[in-house]
Amino acid sequence: MLNFPLMDDTFRNIRDYIFDLCGIYISDNKKYLVENRLAKILTENKLNSFEEYLKFIKICKNGNDHSRLIDAITTNETYFFREPDQLNIFISEILPKISNQKPEHQNIRIWSSACSSGEEPYTISMMLKEKLLDLSKYEIYASDISEGVLSSAAKGVYSSYSVRNVPEAYLKKYFTNNGDCSILDSSIKKSIIFKRINLIDSKNINLIRGVDVIFCRNMLIYFNIKSKQKVISHLYDCLNPGGYLFVGASESLHNVTRAFRPSVINKVIIYKKV
Amino acid sequence: MNTKRLNKLLSDLTHKDSSRRRSAAEALSEGDERALYPLIKSLKDENLGVQDAAIQSLMNIKQEATAYMLLPLLRESSFLRNTAMLILKEMGKIAVPLFRTLLTDKDDDVRKFVLDLIYDIQYCEYPDELVYILSNDSNSNVRASSAKALGILQFRKAIPQLIHSLNDEEWVCFSALEALAMFNDDKSLEHIIALLDSPSETIRFAVIETLGKIRSQKASTPLIERELKADDFERKLIIKSLVQIGTISSTPHIRETLIEMLKEDEWEDKYTAIKGLSNLKVNEAISPIIDLAGSLESSVPENEDKIEFIKKAIYSIGCHKNLTNIITSPSMKYRGKTIALEILGELQCKEAVSVIINSMNSDYRDVRRASIESLIKFESDEVSKCLMETINHTDSHVRKIAIMAMGKIGAVAAFEPLITMLHKEGYSDIQEDIIASLLKINATLFLSRIDEFNDDTRKCIEHHTADSGPGVKC
Numbered sequence: 001m002l003n004f005p006l007m008d009d010t011f012r013n014i015r016d017y018i019f020d021l022c023g024i025y026i027s028d029n030k031k032y033l034v035e036n037r038l039a040k041i042l043t044e045n046k047l048n049s050f051e052e053y054l055k056f057i058k059i060c061k062n063g064n065d066h067s068r069l070i071d072a073i074t075t076n077e078t079y080f081f082r083e084p085d086q087l088n089i090f091i092s093e094i095l096p097k098i099s100n101q102k103p104e105h106q107n108i109r110i111w112s113s114a115c116s117s118g119e120e121p122y123t124i125s126m127m128l129k130e131k132l133l134d135l136s137k138y139e140i141y142a143s144d145i146s147e148g149v150l151s152s153a154a155k156g157v158y159s160s161y162s163v164r165n166v167p168e169a170y171l172k173k174y175f176t177n178n179g180d181c182s183i184l185d186s187s188i189k190k191s192i193i194f195k196r197i198n199l200i201d202s203k204n205i206n207l208i209r210g211v212d213v214i215f216c217r218n219m220l221i222y223f224n225i226k227s228k229q230k231v232i233s234h235l236y237d238c239l240n241p242g243g244y245l246f247v248g249a250s251e252s253l254h255n256v257t258r259a260f261r262p263s264v265i266n267k268v269i270i271y272k273k274v
Numbered sequence: 275m276n277t278k279r280l281n282k283l284l285s286d287l288t289h290k291d292s293s294r295r296r297s298a299a300e301a302l303s304e305g306d307e308r309a310l311y312p313l314i315k316s317l318k319d320e321n322l323g324v325q326d327a328a329i330q331s332l333m334n335i336k337q338e339a340t341a342y343m344l345l346p347l348l349r350e351s352s353f354l355r356n357t358a359m360l361i362l363k364e365m366g367k368i369a370v371p372l373f374r375t376l377l378t379d380k381d382d383d384v385r386k387f388v389l390d391l392i393y394d395i396q397y398c399e400y401p402d403e404l405v406y407i408l409s410n411d412s413n414s415n416v417r418a419s420s421a422k423a424l425g426i427l428q429f430r431k432a433i434p435q436l437i438h439s440l441n442d443e444e445w446v447c448f449s450a451l452e453a454l455a456m457f458n459d460d461k462s463l464e465h466i467i468a469l470l471d472s473p474s475e476t477i478r479f480a481v482i483e484t485l486g487k488i489r490s491q492k493a494s495t496p497l498i499e500r501e502l503k504a505d506d507f508e509r510k511l512i513i514k515s516l517v518q519i520g521t522i523s524s525t526p527h528i529r530e531t532l533i534e535m536l537k538e539d540e541w542e543d544k545y546t547a548i549k550g551l552s553n554l555k556v557n558e559a560i561s562p563i564i565d566l567a568g569s570l571e572s573s574v575p576e577n578e579d580k581i582e583f584i585k586k587a588i589y590s591i592g593c594h595k596n597l598t599n600i601i602t603s604p605s606m607k608y609r610g611k612t613i614a615l616e617i618l619g620e621l622q623c624k625e626a627v628s629v630i631i632n633s634m635n636s637d638y639r640d641v642r643r644a645s646i647e648s649l650i651k652f653e654s655d656e657v658s659k660c661l662m663e664t665i666n667h668t669d670s671h672v673r674k675i676a677i678m679a680m681g682k683i684g685a686v687a688a689f690e691p692l693i694t695m696l697h698k699e700g701y702s703d704i705q706e707d708i709i710a711s712l713l714k715i716n717a718t719l720f721l722s723r724i725d726e727f728n729d730d731t732r733k734c735i736e737h738h739t740a741d742s743g744p745g746v747k748c
Contacts, residue, residue, distance in 0.1 A: 033578060077573035160639060180639075180670070221575055229330065233300075236323055241292075250574065259326035274322055 006035040010050045014038070017057065022070055022145050023200035023227035037072040067146040074146075074222060080119045080158075081165040083217065083249045089268045090213065091127050094244050098212045101242060107139050111211045113199060113235065114219035115142035118153025118192065119162055122184060124215070125191040126174055135191050141208055143197035150194050156184035200227060205234040212240055218248040220256075228256045236260070236273060245271040275306045287312050292321040299324055303331035307339050314343055317357055329357060333364040341369035345376070348387050359387060363394045370397055377403055382413040389419035393426050401429040408435050417442065418449035425453025433457060437465045444477060451480050455487040463488065467496045479511055486515030494521040510535065514543070517550035524554040536562050545583065552587035560588060560596040561603070568610025585617060593623035601629045611636075612644035619648030627652060631660050634672060642672050650679040662688055665695065674704050681711025689715050693723070696731065705731065709738050 006014075011034060015026045026034060038053065047053050057065060081087065098108055112121040121142035128138055144150050163171065163182045175182040198204045199219075214235050220228050235245060236259050245260060247253065253260060253271055260271035275283075286298035299316050302309040309331070316328035332340055340361075347358035362369045373388040389407070392398045401424065408420040421439055424432040432453075439450035447469075454462045466488075469481045482500075485493040494516065501512045513531050516522040533556070535547035544566065551559040567584040570577040588597065600606050600614040615633065618626045633645040646664060649657050664676035665688060677695075680688040689712065696708045709731075712720040721739065724732055 029579065030575075032582075218573065233327075233330075237293075257326050258329065259323040261322060 006031060006038075006050045010054060011035075013054055014050065017054065018069065018073060019227075021066060022198060023230065024070075024073065024222045025224035025227060026073065034073065038069075041068055041072055064147060067148045070146050071148050078116045078119045078218070079162045079165055080123045080170075081167070082120065082123075084165070085266065086217070086246050086249065086268050087123060087127060089265050089270065090124075090244075090246065091131060093265050094213060094270065098242075098244075102212075107137050108213075109139045109141065109211045109240075110213045111141040111143070111208055111215065111238070113143055113197070113214055113216045115144050115150075115153060115194075116146075117149050117158075117162070118142060118156065118194075119158070120215055120217065121153075121192045122156070122188055125188050126170055129188070129191075130170070138191075140192050141195060141211070142192050143195045143199075143208070145196070145198045147196055150196055153192075154189070154194055156186075156189045158182045158184065199231045199234060202234060205238060208238050210240055211238050211243060213244045213246070214239060215246045217246060218251070220247060220251050225256065232257050232259070239273045241273055243273045245273070247271070275304050275309075280306055280308060284309065284312050287316055292319075292324055295319060295321065295324045296327045299327035299331055303334040305335050305337070307335075307337065310335065310340055310343050314347070317347075317354060325357075329361060332361045336365050336368060338368055338372070341365050341372050345372060348376075348384050349381065355387070359391060362391055366395050367397045370395060371399065374400055374403070377407060382416060385411065385413070385416045386419050389416065389423050393419065393423040396426050398423070398427055401427055401432070404429070405432045405435050408432065408439060414443045414446050418446045421446060421449035421453045425449075425456040428456065430457065430459070433459055433462060437462050440465055440469060444474060447477060448480050451484040455484045458488055458490075460490060460492065463490055463492055467493060470496055470500050475508075479508065482508070482511045482515050486518035489519050491519065491521060494519055513550070514546045517546050517553070520553070522550055522554065524556070529554065529556050529559070532556070533559050533562055536566055541580065548584060548587045552590045555591050557591065557594045557596050560591060560594060561600055561606070563588060564597075564600055564610045564614050565606060567613050568607040570609075572609065581613065585613065588617050589621065593618070593621045593625070595625070597621075598623065598626040598629050601626070601633050608636075608638040608641050611638075612640050615641070615644040615648040619651035622652055624652070624654070627654065627656060631656075634660075634664065634667070639669065639671065642669055643675065646672050646675045646679070650675070650682070653683075658683065658685060661685070662691070665691060670701055670704060674701075674707055677704065677707045677711050681707075681714040684715050686715060689719070693720075693726075696727065702734075705734060706738070709735055713738060 008031075011031045014034060019025055035050075038050065042048075042050070042053050045053070045056065047056060057069060095108070102108060110121075110124060112124065115121050121140050125135065125140055129135060142153065144153070157178075158175075159181055163175065166175070171182070174185045174188055176185070177183075195207055197207055199216075216231070216235060220231065223231060232245075232253060236257070239245065247269075249268075252269070253262070259273070261274045262269055262271050264270075283298045283301050286294045287302070289295050289298070295316070299313065302313055313328045313332050313335075316324055317332075319325050319328065332344070344358045344362055347354045349355070350358075370392060373391060376384055376388045379385050379388075385407070389404070392404070398404065404420045404424050404427075408417055408424065411417050411420065417439070421436060424436065436450045436453050439446050441447070442450065451466065454466060466481055466484055469477055472478050472481070482497065485497060497512050497516055497519075501509055504512055510531055513522065513528055514535070517532075522528060529551070532547045532550045532554075535543050536559075538544060538547070548563055551563065563584055567581050570580055572578070572581065597614055597618060601611055601618075603611075606614075611633070615630060618630060627649070630645050630648050634642055634649075636642050636645065646661075649661065661676050661679050661683075662685065665673060665680060667673045667676060677692065680692065692708050692712050692715075696705060696712070699705050699708060717739075721735070724735055727735070
């Protein structure tokens with residue numbers, strides 16, 4: 001265990017560093033959380049204080065250490081078929097609308113913008129396949145700020161916790177059970193294009209354009225209002241006119257932007273770029 | 275901004291392509307006054323994205339001129355008026371001097387809107403004028419907004435007038451109560467308490483809530499007396515206020531009401547209930563409170579605060595068989611069980627040890643992990659023996675924690691079993707933990723046997739023993 005407490009000044013410096021790095025704002029009452037979560041990194045790196053860690057992370061331009069920091073302060077907890085009502089509306093209502101508007105030769109582009117370990121884009125891919133849709137007509141992009149979770153996503157190996165909501169039929173069809181873990185079928189893995197993208201970074205965001213549907217679920221909760229506005233403005237620019245944005249069921253764009261037109265389908269709120 | 279670029283952006287602001295208009299509106303946020311009027315016009319753009327960009331840019335141009343040009347929008351349609359209020363609020367103090375002349379505007383709505391803005395901005399250099407409005411304005415909505423603004427401004431000279439306003443129309447009375455609650459001033463207490471006998475149910479409810487917010491002990495007795503005459507709903511409000519004040523007695527119906535309150539939708543109500551139940555140390559509340567914590571999605575940051583609050587409440591209730599029973603309860607969710615296990619460990623509830631040991635074989639990995647994390651908090655022979663057996667557990671996560679615990683407590687008896695394990699352990703991170711534990715138990719003996727291991731393991735041991743700086747991995 002560490003002998004040194006996290007002093008208020010150091011906490012604020014670490015907090016500001018994280019904010020500049022990825023836009024995640026940590027309020028004063030979360031000091032204990034930063035202390036707990038970073039303690040392990042300090043131990044791993046044989047550092048004796050949070051002050052040392054701050055110097056270390058500022059000097060070290062290694063993406064892995066940044067990823068490790070972001071991983072530690074975000075939860076990255078997700079699972080397959082999370083908030084299924086939204087997914088069902090996407091498949092049954094939104095997708096047909098987009099298909100009707102699109103010229104035949106153009107693919108439909110879907111983007112899971114904060115995909116963590118990949119459960120969301122893989123769920124989308126499986127649902128498309130179950131609808132007997134031709135996956136080659138869909139481009140599913142998945143991004144996250146953390147290299148660590150993206151490499152885990154690309155492996156497609158999941159704990160029982162991640163697959164707890166997966167319907168039995170999907171489990172049998174798309175996963176191989178290997179004792180403690182479930183391994184995703186390679187046809188689904190291949191259907192996703194992973195990219196490391198920091199949504200707060202305007203240069204980074206140019207990597208994806210012309211998207212028809214963006215999923216940005218349970219990510220805005222980490223941001224303050226200014227960062228939310230920046231991220232949403234970036235996502236707006238990535239969407240095609242008439243494109244759709246899904247945010248988490250407990251999230252809202254109220255007070256963030258008026259750029260989207262919200263509509264409610266079966267109690268699910270969807271934001272449309274008009 | 276140079277004129278050429280400005281003219282280009284202003285031209286783009288009327289371009290037929292909405293994405294060009296939006297980009298121009300965004301770029302005009304740099305603070306040039308010449309962009310103000312075109313941006314205000316863009317608030318009426320047919321495209322929502324352009325409107326939004328214009329709003330954000332106007333918010334960024336924090337100049338008196340911006341505020342001045344936005345004021346006429348307060349008389350426009352509700353959309354433009356709300357937009358203007360949003361921007362003016364964001365502009366903050368700089369806009370407040372401009373509101374002064376509007377306090378005497380002929381339009382009731384305009385007077386109310388500027389008072390609401392003062393409330394939002396929480397700043398005003400002319401509060402005496404607000405007191406005058408509270409006493410003399412002909413419109414009750416305006417008087418109510420004035421009362422709220424005076425409360426948030428903490429303008430104490432207004433207290434007598436606010437007390438007087440308790441006898442004004444109901445709507446003004448509500449706002450006066452809200453304002454007086456912000457002052458926390460005992461002088462107003464007797465006047466507020468007098469309204470507990472108001473024939474108006476809504477006034478009484480507002481008074482009860484206000485007394486809870488003021489948190490003065492002087493309000494306890496009148497509230498308790500009122501409770502005797504109250505119906506179910508009013509009683510619940512009174513109990514909430516008594517919890518906030520911190521004077522509540524443990525009667526069966528109060529306990530039941532508080533437990534029932536855990537089911538309310540609002541978290542403010544749940545917090546009050548949890549606080550009351552933990553103050554009263556209601557053991558039968560342990561299970562529903564833990565169940566509530568277990569129902570929270572732990573990946574949502576704000577839920578972490580809620581879970582922490584709940585844990586602290588249960589700590590203060592203390593060790594009880596109801597807490598231990600949660601571990602074996604078939605109806606409790608696994609998240610609730612993990613929280614209960616953590617608390618049992620922190621409280622070192624000795625009578626729970628055997629139950630915790632049994633739960634190491636739970637079907638749920640999180641429960642297995644939480645069980646061993648909990649166990650390592652105990653210092654007893656039974657626990658040490660159990661941890662020893664667990665270093666060979668089939669679940670690698672459980673095994674890992676047990677191995678680390680052996681190192682932490684310096685368990686000499688674990689030395690040989692760990693040596694044996696190091697030869698066959700497949701996971702590299704667990705190998706590292708075994709090495710770290712062996713070094714803690716007896717570094718000299720361990721290093722003297724380094725030749726027993728293969729090259730990879732030896733390298734890993736060398737890494738651990740050398741102080742070679744950050745980032746060392748086997």
